[in-house]
Amino acid sequence: MEQAYFHSVTLDKDKCKGCTNCIKHCPTEAIRVRSNKAVIIRERCIDCGECIRVCPYHAKKAVTDSPDILKGYKYKIALPAPSLYGQFGPPYSRERIISALLQMGFDYVFEVARAAEIVTQASEIFLQSDDIKTPVISSACPAVVRLIQVRFPNLIDNLLKIESPMEVAAALAKQEVHEKYGIPYEDMGAFFLSPCAAKVTSVKAPYENKKSRVDGVLAIKDIYLPLLELMKKQKGGVPEPFSLSSAIGVAWAGTGGESDALDRGRRIAVHGIKNINDILEQAVQESLDNIDFIEALACPEGCLGGPLTVENPFIAKVNLKNEIEKIKKSDAHKIKKIESVDEFIWKSTVEYRPIMKLDDDMMKALEKMQMIDELTEGLPGLDCGACGAPSCRALAEDIVRENARETDCIFKLREKVSDIANQLHQID
Amino acid sequence: MNNVIVRDYDIPANDFTAAGEASSSVRKILVQLGVSPYVVKRTSIAMYEAEINAVIHGHGGKAHVEIDGSKVYIRISDEGPGIPDLELAMQEGYSTAPDSIREMGFGAGMGLSNIKKHSDIMKIDTEVNKGTTVHITVFFNAI
Numbered sequence: 001m002e003q004a005y006f007h008s009v010t011l012d013k014d015k016c017k018g019c020t021n022c023i024k025h026c027p028t029e030a031i032r033v034r035s036n037k038a039v040i041i042r043e044r045c046i047d048c049g050e051c052i053r054v055c056p057y058h059a060k061k062a063v064t065d066s067p068d069i070l071k072g073y074k075y076k077i078a079l080p081a082p083s084l085y086g087q088f089g090p091p092y093s094r095e096r097i098i099s100a101l102l103q104m105g106f107d108y109v110f111e112v113a114r115a116a117e118i119v120t121q122a123s124e125i126f127l128q129s130d131d132i133k134t135p136v137i138s139s140a141c142p143a144v145v146r147l148i149q150v151r152f153p154n155l156i157d158n159l160l161k162i163e164s165p166m167e168v169a170a171a172l173a174k175q176e177v178h179e180k181y182g183i184p185y186e187d188m189g190a191f192f193l194s195p196c197a198a199k200v201t202s203v204k205a206p207y208e209n210k211k212s213r214v215d216g217v218l219a220i221k222d223i224y225l226p227l228l229e230l231m232k233k234q235k236g237g238v239p240e241p242f243s244l245s246s247a248i249g250v251a252w253a254g255t256g257g258e259s260d261a262l263d264r265g266r267r268i269a270v271h272g273i274k275n276i277n278d279i280l281e282q283a284v285q286e287s288l289d290n291i292d293f294i295e296a297l298a299c300p301e302g303c304l305g306g307p308l309t310v311e312n313p314f315i316a317k318v319n320l321k322n323e324i325e326k327i328k329k330s331d332a333h334k335i336k337k338i339e340s341v342d343e344f345i346w347k348s349t350v351e352y353r354p355i356m357k358l359d360d361d362m363m364k365a366l367e368k369m370q371m372i373d374e375l376t377e378g379l380p381g382l383d384c385g386a387c388g389a390p391s392c393r394a395l396a397e398d399i400v401r402e403n404a405r406e407t408d409c410i411f412k413l414r415e416k417v418s419d420i421a422n423q424l425h426q427i428d
Numbered sequence: 429m430n431n432v433i434v435r436d437y438d439i440p441a442n443d444f445t446a447a448g449e450a451s452s453s454v455r456k457i458l459v460q461l462g463v464s465p466y467v468v469k470r471t472s473i474a475m476y477e478a479e480i481n482a483v484i485h486g487h488g489g490k491a492h493v494e495i496d497g498s499k500v501y502i503r504i505s506d507e508g509p510g511i512p513d514l515e516l517a518m519q520e521g522y523s524t525a526p527d528s529i530r531e532m533g534f535g536a537g538m539g540l541s542n543i544k545k546h547s548d549i550m551k552i553d554t555e556v557n558k559g560t561t562v563h564i565t566v567f568f569n570a571i
Contacts, residue, residue: 151459153459153465153468154465154466154468154469154472281448281452282448284455284469284472285448285451285452285472285473285476286473286476287448287476287480352465354459354462356456356459356460357459357460357461357462358460358461358462359462360462362461362462362463362497362568363431363497365460365461365462366431366432366433366461366495366496366497367431369433369457369460369461370431370433373433
């Protein structure tokens with residue numbers, strides 16, 4: 001499989017009915033229906049998971065690792081995303097969830113929330129440097145980074161060039177385990193407990209094509225029930241096993257968490273892929289000169305609304321809020337100051353992927369654009385999706401790219417059939 | 429061969445919700461043509477500023493765009509009040525936008541100088557009480 005185009009989001013052909021729900025919602029027009037089945041155009045997909053959310057037949061799914069992957073490692077480290085805490089109601093505190101992870105077979109738990117706090121501190125230092133381009137756009141959501149790579153090359157320089165909390169967590173967890181227990185690095189496996197598909201892609205095919213320090217990604221929905229069962233059986237006091245993050249890190253799971261934690265400038269928290277697209281359009285036109293930081297999370301309500309979560313995002317939000325209030329009151333968990341951020345700064349930048357380009361030769365691209373204009377003119381303009389493309393213009397583009405025919409349009413087909421019928425009639 | 433992509437847009441008066449749609453649409457075309465990100469950016473910024481000017485000052489207007497293999501030419505025309513002192517209007521920070529517009533974050537008076545900065549050729553035809561036409565050209569290869 002070509003590494004550059006690995007995707008977590010895939011299609012279950014047997015379940016697909018060939019309807020038009022997914023093609024209409026894809027933010028990069030990466031899906032077509034061909035021969036009554038959806039087809040994902042690999043190079044366009046940004047793994048946002050929007051199609052998983054809208055498919056009424058659950059034919060779109062995210063490929064994650066099976067819990068069996070744990071068996072391959074001697075020492076297993078769980079890296080729970082903070083959104084995991086929002087999945088369970090009041091009796092199931094963060095401490096109980098972490099204890100249950102240990103009961104489940106993990107040897108160590110390192111909260112991604114702890115790494116998020118470090119990313120917050122690193123971001124504050126990064127934002128003070130002189131050569132940054134504002135608005136700085138958060139790089140925590142991989143779907144947003146990929147959207148920028150394919151649609152907004154001019155904003156690549158605006159990205160926050162700091163590793164994601166997941167990567168930082170994997171690095172620090174392994175270091176901590178090595179120092180505490182002397183476990184050799186090669187015996188360890190670090191597993192991210194993920195609310196989303198895009199993180200799977202970031203682990204299997206990182207932007208910079210270097211190796212991720214995460215060894216596997218488990219879907220929150222796959223461990224939800226086993227965790228709940230274990231928690232129900234927990235008796236008496238629950239040991240507080242590890243140093244836990246402060247409220248700041250836990251809040252990263254929801255919208256506003258990352259941006260509120262930063263203590264400088266005008267910051268906005270945008271969520272939902274369409275809203276992000278709109279704000280990035282404005283950023284490209286440089287009409288956001290009074291905004292310093294954009295937190296951008298592709299899912300509605302941030303990671304709490306991730307396609308691999310279980311709980312309704314609004315309920316998850318109140319669950320998380322309760323947990324945050326509790327942490328704030330207890331005062332037990334203070335943020336740990338870091339000395340240097342250098343090791344978490346991106347060593348290179350992400351590349352522009354010009355996948356929308358019609359042709360490498362600009363004169364040919366111009367010709368194709370003219371053909372698309374003419375074809376679009378002749379199509380009904382209903383954007384009905386019956387041809388399998390999300391809009392009439394997208395069909396015109398597909399025709400010019402030689403991936404579709406004009407008669408894929410049912411209106412064009414009807415015209416043609418009627419012409420043939422007339423001709424036959426004249427022969428009579 | 430004469431390969432020119434032509435687009436015409438209406439710029440509605442006082443409608444900020446639609447402002448920027450024309451420049452956004454042109455940006456997408458340039459990306460599809462494989463124009464360099466740097467040129468796409470300059471064009472988007474220059475065109476957006478001119479579009480916003482037509483919305484704020486010109487009671488709306490029209491945008492006409494021509495793209496060929498070497499450049500993008502944009503003409504934004506309105507039938508607004510015109511610019512009495514063009515030299516003054518070109519200065520950075522000069523603005524005649526009313527407070528209501530400034531409160532929305534527009535009208536900081538960078539418009540015309542910003543268009544000039546992001547285009548290779550800028551020409552303005554203006555006549556008081558008749559209207560203003562801004563011509564913007566951005567070349568694909570640096571000249």
